[in-house]
Amino acid sequence: MAEAKPVLMQGNEACALGALNAGVRFYAGYPITPSTEIAEQMAVLLPENGGVFIQMEDEIASMAAVIGASIGGMRTLTATSGPGFSLKQENLGYAIMAEIPCVVVNVQRVGPSTGVPTAPAQGDVMQARWGTHGDHPIIVFSPASVYEAYYLTIAAVNLSQKLRQPVIILLDEVIGHMREKVFIPEAGKLLVEKISDHVPADWKPYDEKGLTPLVPFGFGHYYHVTGLFHDQYGFPTGDPPQVERALDRLHAKLDRYRDEIVLTNYIGHKEPRVAIVTYGCTVRSARSVVKRAFWQDRLPVGLLSLQTIWPFPAREVEALAKQVDVIIVPEMNMGQLVGEVDRYACGQAKVIPLNRYDGEMITPDQMFELVGRWLP
Amino acid sequence: MAKRQEILLTGAGGQGLILASIVLAAAAVNDNKNVVQTQSYGPEARGGASMSSVIIDVDTIEYPKVTKPTVLLCMNQASYNKYLSKVEPGCVIITDSTFVSGPYKEELQIKSLPITRIAKEILKREVVANMLALGVINAATGLVNRDIFRESVYEMAPKGSGELNQKAFDLGYRLYEEGPEQLIRAAAQTSQQ
Known part of the structure; x- marks a missing residue:
């Protein structure tokens, strides 16, 4: 690997570059603030690299185009913000059900509806989890820096391909629009494997035995793709045991690769009494609190930052709750992930929300003050 | 440069302040410092007021927003009126006297210079007032190594205008x-000769 040279890069640009370096060669989208720079970058990068960029008529069609390109064998990306993310939900569910890989970036802005287009919020946490109907599995990443936007996009593309599972990147407006110094390793030569060479003779598109690679259309296998519950050949079924098995199968994929999917990071005191659990740009304020409270003042304070918010890092939160008296959950919404933290804290620790939803970041001072109130 | 530096560049839309903030941030990156650059995206950015900020630190930068500016540049009267109340004594304040006429507070360190007028009269190009302002800021603060800054100005300038922008700097x-x-x-x- 060549030595990385520092560059100044915007979060949205990093997301686009990460996708390109992960092999994404198809982008369909409809521009919307604060995600537009991703589309702008892809419109430049993809044609230069043998890819395809399409500006669609709306977000519904964008999602459909991405699914179509994926099943044709391309790695795909689309980006939007809250109002567009709402429109993508139906087709997103279809991709989950039909097990078609794709990556959807939602650069969040203040909602509901068109809200405040240029101000940050973390209001789409539950929408990312439950926006499309039914008991579906989902993977959602939440980057806290420009570099995380880069590498989590690469992780998203790879996981999505490996698990045949849509992955969502919930970017904060602050991260998407911010320029920051980053070290981007030079892209190695991409090895594009011809999947059809490694497919067993008895390949089935939705094998009951577990995960099978996606064989794109045009590679010698014929199968049926549907949003209906289907058997292992893709044909619709309403047979109760088969329905149950198919849904279990969708969730088992994520359970099996849980350790690759769930990314968290702990910094701070080894035996903390007060811990902060947060994600996205709020992590930055929390890190600044840990710097002051722990590195400077040696107070028993720690921070568990969540790069993956869905599937929820239950195990990590459970373990943390056993150690601390209080868990503070700062979020730029009226309290969404805090419910999940409370669920897995199981009464072992007191869970305190810290919410802000006026379109401004939670400041380190605000967080520091609350942490101080709960220190022994 | 010891502690976290927070630089606010303010003025009217079209004065090139967002580009100036990106050039300053790129120069700081080339000078091996940690940098975060942000800009206002609100309705005020579409005509009217423009605000962009750069944070430079040797330490890692966590909170990316400006809380206590250490350098403030005001390129028009409206931004001067708006942002002067946000600074504390000790902040280096530079105003473009072409557009800002005060009032100047004695307890604050305000340097008033005809930035745009000089760009227009000496370089005959008003558009490079932003790079001229960066030269003033760096002369006053030494935020970034001067040679590295000059190089970055050249690199980041639109094609063919590198030398002009360096001259302005x-x-x-x-x-x-x-x-x-x-x-x-x-x-x-010189013009008489």
Whole structure:
């Protein structure tokens, strides 16, 4: 690997570059603030690299185009913000059900509806989890820096391909629009494997035995793709045991690769009494609190930052709750992930929300003050 | 440069302040410092007021927003009126006297220089006032190594305008160090010859 040279890069640009370096060669989208720079970058990068960029008529069609390109064998990306993310939900569910890989970036802005287009919020946490109907599995990443936007996009593309599972990147407006110094390793030569060479003779598109690679259309296998519950050949079924098995199968994929999917990071005191659990740009304020409270003042304070918010890092939160008296959950919404933290804290620790939803970041001072109130 | 530096560049839309903030941030990256650059995206960015900020630190930068500016540049009266109340004594304040007429508070460290006028009269190009302002700021604060900054100005300038922008940057230094009268007199002499 060549030595990385520092560059100044915007979060949205990093997301686009990460996708390109992960092999994404198809982008369909409809521009919307604060995600537009991703589309702008892809419109430049993809044609230069043998890819395809399409500006669609709306977000519904964008999602459909991405699914179509994926099943044709391309790695795909689309980006939007809250109002567009709402429109993508139906087709997103279809991709989950039909097990078609794709990556959807939602650069969040203040909602509901068109809200405040240029101000940050973390209001789409539950929408990312439950926006499309039914008991579906989902993977959602939440980057806290420009570099995380880069590498989590690469992780998203790879996981999505490996698990045949849509992955969502919930970017904060602050991260998407911010320029920051980053070290981007030079892209190695991409090895594009011809999947059809490694497919067993008895390949089935939705094998009951577990995960099978996606064989794109045009590679010698014929199968049926549907949003209906289907058997292992893709044909619709309403047979109760088969329905149950198919849904279990969708969730088992994520359970099996849980350790690759769930990314968290702990910094701070080894035996903390007060811990902060947060994600996205709020992590930055929390890190600044840990710097002051722990590195400077040696107070028993720690921070568990969540790069993956869905599937929820239950195990990590459970373990943390056993150690601390209080868990503070700062979020730029009226309290969404805090419910999940409370669920897995199981009464072992007191869970305190810290919410802000006026379109401004939670400041380190605000967080520091609350942490101080709960220190022994 | 010891602690976290928070630089606010304010003025009217079209004065090139967002580009200036990106050039400053890129220069700081080239000078091996940690940098975060942000800009206002609100309705005020579409005509009217423009605000962009750069945070430079040797330590890692966590919170990316400006809380206590250490450097404030005001390129028009409206931004001067708006942002002067946000600074504390000790902040380096630079105003473009072409557009800002005060009032100047004595307890604050305010340097008032005719940035745009100098760009127009000496370089005959008003558009490089932003790079001239960067020269003034760096002369006053030494945020970034001067040679590295000059190189970055050249690299980041639109194609074919690298030298002009560098000239503006150097002129900013001279404007800060020698004062406007000296510059205008020198320019008048050269044009007579």
